[in-house]
Amino acid sequence: MKSTQQLHDLGQSLWLDNITRGLLTSGTLERYIRDLSITGLTSNPTIFDQAIRNTDFYDAAIRQKALAGKSGEALFFELALEDLTQAADLFRPVHNATGGVDGWVSLEVSPLLADDTEGTIQAAVQLHAQAQRPNLFIKIPGTDAGIAAIEETIFAGVPVNVTLLFSREHYIAAAEAYMRGIERRIAAGLDAEVASVASVFVSRWDVAIKDKVPDALRNRLGIAIGMRTYKAYRDLLAAPRWQKLAGAGALPQRLLWASTGSKDPAAPDTLYLGALAAPDTINTIPEKTLLAFVEHGEVKGALPPDGGDAEALLAEFARAGVDNAALAAILQREGAQSFAKSWNDLMDCITSKSAALAQARPGGGKP
Template sequence: MNITRQLRHLGQSLWLDNITRGLLTDGTLEHYIQEFDVTGLTSNPTIFDKAIQNSDTYDGDIRGRAGAVSSDEALFFELALADLTRAADLFRPVHDTSGGIDGWVSLEVSPSLADDTAGTVQAARALYGQAGRTNLFIKIPGTRAGIPAVEETIFAGVPVNVTLLFSREHYLAAAEAYLRGIERRLAAGRDPAVGCVASLFVSRWDVAVQDKVPAVLKNRLGIAIAQRTYQAYRELLASTRWQTLNDAGARPQRLLWASTGTKDPEAPDTLYLEALAASQTINTVPEQTLLAFAEHGRLSGELPVEGGDANALLAEFAQTGVDIDILAERLQHDGVQAFAASWQALLRRIASKRGDG
């Protein structure tokens, strides 16, 4: 049994953190589905900016649709949905056979809405309706304004990928928003089966402290945060509150490991895939990480449900002056800013290819 299939048998889904039109047209994504058991896909503004920058396959659509849409933003969403609906159709068989648990693709709302709760809900509903695919997540950041938007969007029946989560506390806030949205749907007599995932970013922790901790602690903080969060996730799944919703027909909000490409060239390129093997989770990986794992990845065990040595490790980081609560907020803020910058670069690129700049 190949290594990616071992992950699937363990109970973890493997998703691709990338999309380009080339992946769709040359059969590469289908190959990943068949050979590497890839069962979903995520995207973000940076991914689309690189896809449009590095290929001329979007140019004809950009020029051809430029006069028919109201803005560069609207044009981008047409381009993105053309790709993502095609990908969603490729994943539809696994979506159906898994009862809606797996087989998803993700599209992010405009990062310019990061502080706008009502605008985020409105955009999420509009994009989901425009896509016309039941297996499309709308990505909403788990920020102060984003968390209430998650609850309202779930209540509206729109599937959500809660993104830019960096800590156990961020995850618990996202889980609470999901639970409230589902509980409100049940109280209103609506179907509680609305998909949701909570995306915890991992590698950025290690980048943030790389030059601030001794060598023995390098590339260990992100995994410790993930262990701690996984413990909270499994405790929630075992709770009476969740079991009540599960019995009523709700789907679990699955925990997703994001930002799992290794950033340190001295660390193994499959570090986070091997360390975060865990049942009832998802790992979304860059293409090069997927290929590396398929070639030489190894599994040595499963992430411990009770958190393993996370607390002891985090205590060691605290002794070096790392305040994980403060750092989590900074990482989330920086993540929002980075996506906003990518978003503006993306819109400028579209304007340039359209011929206006």
């Protein structure tokens, strides 16, 4: 049995952390769904920037849209939604079979809105309406402004993937925003079934402290944070507040492991997949890591619901000088800045390609 199938049987959903037009047109995504137990996917500005910049799959569409007067963000979101709606349709059978729990794709609002609550809400509602797919999440960062936007967006009935979470506390803030949105919908007589996931980034913890702790602690902080957060997740699902919402028809906001490609060449390339196997969670996996896991990954067991030895391990990091709360804030801020940079690079790429392609003949060459 494939290791991906083992994770699926354990109760963990595997999503692909990638989307390109080539994945769709080549049939590769369909093969991953059929053969590797992939049941959803995520995207972000960096993924789209690399896909558009480094391939010619989008050139014809960019040229057509530029000649029609489209530019900038509007042109990009049309391109992105063409890919993501096609992917959403591929995952629709999974979505239907799981009652809306699985089979999702994700599109991020502009990272330039990370500190703009009202702008984020408006963008989320607009993009979801534009997509016209029930299984498309809108990604909103778990910044202070984002948390306020998440509650309002859920209340508006728009499914949300909360991104850029780094700690148990970040996760709890996102979960509470989700529950407030659902509670308000119930009080208003609206349907309680609005889906959400909470995406906790893992590998960036280990990158941040790799030269600051003893070798015995290298590549262990992200997993410890994950175990601590998983305990909070299980505790929340067992709590009376959530049980009341579940009784009213609400779907659990599933915990999602993001940034799960190993960044340390000395570490196993499937480190975070084997270590974060857990029922009722999602692991969104870079394509390279997915293929490595299929080739030589192992599933040794599930995360303990009580967090296992996470607190003891985190105490060791504290003794080594790691301030988890301060580092979580730094990582979230740097993550938002990194996505904003990718967004600006993406907009520059769209602008330059639009200009060049609009002047070229459809078959190539200058007029």
